[in-house]
Amino acid sequence: MTVTPARPRDPRAADIPRRGSAPKQRTAPRRGFRYRKAIAIFVLPFGVLFAAFYLTPILYAVYQSLQKIEREGTFGAPTQVFGGLTQYALVFQSTEFWASILRVLMFGIVQVPVMLFLALLFALLLDSPLLRGKRFFRLAFFAPYAVPGVIAAIMWGYLYSPSLSPFSAVTSNIGLLDGGTVLWAIANVVTWVFVGYNMLIIYSSLLAIPTEIYEAARLDGASQFRIAVAIKIPLVIPAIVLTAVFSVIGTLQLLTEPLVFRQFTSTISSTFTPNMLVYSTSSVPNFNLAAAFSVVLAVATFILSIGFLRLTQRKADQ
Numbered sequence: 001m002t003v004t005p006a007r008p009r010d011p012r013a014a015d016i017p018r019r020g021s022a023p024k025q026r027t028a029p030r031r032g033f034r035y036r037k038a039i040a041i042f043v044l045p046f047g048v049l050f051a052a053f054y055l056t057p058i059l060y061a062v063y064q065s066l067q068k069i070e071r072e073g074t075f076g077a078p079t080q081v082f083g084g085l086t087q088y089a090l091v092f093q094s095t096e097f098w099a100s101i102l103r104v105l106m107f108g109i110v111q112v113p114v115m116l117f118l119a120l121l122f123a124l125l126l127d128s129p130l131l132r133g134k135r136f137f138r139l140a141f142f143a144p145y146a147v148p149g150v151i152a153a154i155m156w157g158y159l160y161s162p163s164l165s166p167f168s169a170v171t172s173n174i175g176l177l178d179g180g181t182v183l184w185a186i187a188n189v190v191t192w193v194f195v196g197y198n199m200l201i202i203y204s205s206l207l208a209i210p211t212e213i214y215e216a217a218r219l220d221g222a223s224q225f226r227i228a229v230a231i232k233i234p235l236v237i238p239a240i241v242l243t244a245v246f247s248v249i250g251t252l253q254l255l256t257e258p259l260v261f262r263q264f265t266s267t268i269s270s271t272f273t274p275n276m277l278v279y280s281t282s283s284v285p286n287f288n289l290a291a292a293f294s295v296v297l298a299v300a301t302f303i304l305s306i307g308f309l310r311l312t313q314r315k316a317d318q
Contacts, residue, residue: 153260
């Protein structure tokens with residue numbers, strides 16, 4: 001009897017699936033989990049600061065707005081108790097609050113388009129190949145934004161004041177700090193400060209446009225003005241919308257300039273803007289009512305910002 005020796009087993013045979021059996025799937029490394037973990041590590045510091053300095057104050061303001069102060073008798077100790085929507089009822093009954101809201105809305109309807117037009121114009125000038133000395137003009141346009149808002153308001157306040165301004169012959173005749181023009185004097189200060197900031201955002205968007213588009217337009221005989229109107233402006237619409245949203249939010253938060261100008265004129269009351277009303281109410285002190293004012297103002301800012309975004313997106317889709 002002859003015995004046939006066993007053939008050596010091929011080590012690769014284990015990797016060859018048998019007939020009729022499903023192939024074994026190798027477990028791929030969990031790269032997605034590692035990526036999510038890395039992202040969480042980088043986002044965590046921002047999340048902690050965002051929750052501590054943004055979400056927590058908002059939640060505390062909502063809590064304070066739902067409280068009210070009660071006293072036992074005329075001279076009893078004040079006690080804070082749950083008041084429901086009592087403070088919000090006072091907010092909607094306040095004519096001063098709604099007058100301040102209408103005042104800043106009128107301010108924004110005029111000031112924001114003027115500021116964004118100037119920012120777009122300056123950005124187009126900086127991006128134009130016809131302009132010389134771009135570094136100087138870029139610094140000159142952006143320099144006012146580096147000036148703190150309080151300093152800028154004090155500086156312009158001295159220029160507006162008839163008794164202090166070196167141009168008193170002009171300011172006394174125009175009356176920039178009078179009741180009818182003081183709002184637009186403030187608008188001039190805000191425009192002077194923030195034009196450079198908005199210009200930088202739009203200019204950065206212009207730099208991201210491929211130069212091949214401009215070269216093709218020049219080959220077709222388009223002038224620099226035609227390129228700016230037909231190519232540059234449509235492509236930077238998202239940047240303009242972004243700056244417009246920032247400007248709407250900043251308009252409703254107007255505080256520094258009128259608060260400083262109040263030292264130069266008596267036409268600005270303590271309720272001139274919504275933020276000034278919140279500030280004066282909390283100084284009484286009436287923190288619960290001030291918190292209710294703040295919450296309503298925050299909701300109004302959110303609604304206006306989202307509404308503006310939706311409106312611009314709807315027009316872009318048409």
